[in-house]
Amino acid sequence: MRKLIAAAFVVVAVALSAPLAYAVQPDEVMSDPAKEARARELSRELRCMVCQNQSIDDSDATLAKDLRLLVRERIAAGDSNKQVLDYLVARYGEFVLLKPRFETHTLVLWLVPPLVLLGGGLGLWMHIRRRGPTATITADTPVPLSADEQARLQRLLVEDDQKA
Template identity: 50%
Template structure:
C-alpha cells in the first residue's frame, strides 16, 4: 500500500514537472521569420497578462494573452518597431500592461512607495527601542522613598552589618 502511494506521488510529481515545461506560445502563433519571432518573444516577455496580472503574456495560457501575442506579431509584420508596438499597447491598456512600468510622476508611488514604507518602519522601530531603553532606566528615589527603603533595610539587616547612608 505504501509502495503504491509512493509510486503515485512520484508519477504526480513527474507529470507536474513535465507540464511546467509546456510553453504558452502555440505553434500556430509563431512567425516563419526567426528574427521577427525573436523580437515578438522579447516584447511578449515585457507585457503583463491582464487576466493573470503577475505573468507575462509570453508565459500565460489565457485567451487574452494569446490575442495580445497575435496582435504583437501582426504589428511586427506590418513593420512597426519594438517601441511602436509597446507604445500601441500602452496607449490601448495604459502603463499597467508593462511588467516594468516607466519611472514618471504617475508611477513614483509605485517605484518609491515600498522604500518609503520600509524607511518609516525602520524609524518607528528605532524610536520604539530608544523609548524602551529610556523607560528601562529606574527613576531616582525621592526623599520619602529613600527613607522608606532605609527603614526596610534596617529591619532586615543583622545587627552586625553596617548601616547604610541612603542611595548612592
C-alpha cells in the same frame, strides 16, 4: 513521512518546470528567429488582462493569444519594441505592462515601497533606542540573594554541619 516528502518533491518539481511550458502555440511562431525572439521578449513584459499576474507569454487565455498575435503583427510591420509597447499602452492603458514605466503618474508605485521600508526601519530603530540598554545576566554575574534565601541557606548549612 516519506509520502509527504515525495508529494512536496512533486509539487516543487511541477512548480519549477511550469515556466518552461510557454503558452505560445506553433502557429503563432514567426519564421524569422530574430523577430520571434523580440516577440517573446515583448510578450514577457505584457500582462494578460484575464489572468492579471501572468505575462501573455505564459497565459493560455484567448485574449493573451490575441495580444501575442498583435505583437507579432506590429513587429512584422516594422515597429520597434518601444513602438509596439506604446501602441499597446495607448490601446489598453498602462495596466498592460507588467513593470510600469517610471513617469510622473506612476511615481507612487515606485516610491511607496522603499519609503515604507525606510519608515519601518526607522520606526524599529527608534523603538530599540527608546527601550535603552538591557541588563544581561550571565553565569559570571553575581546575583545577590534575598533575605528569605539567605535565611534558608543558613538553616541548610547548620543542618549540614549537624549531620557531619
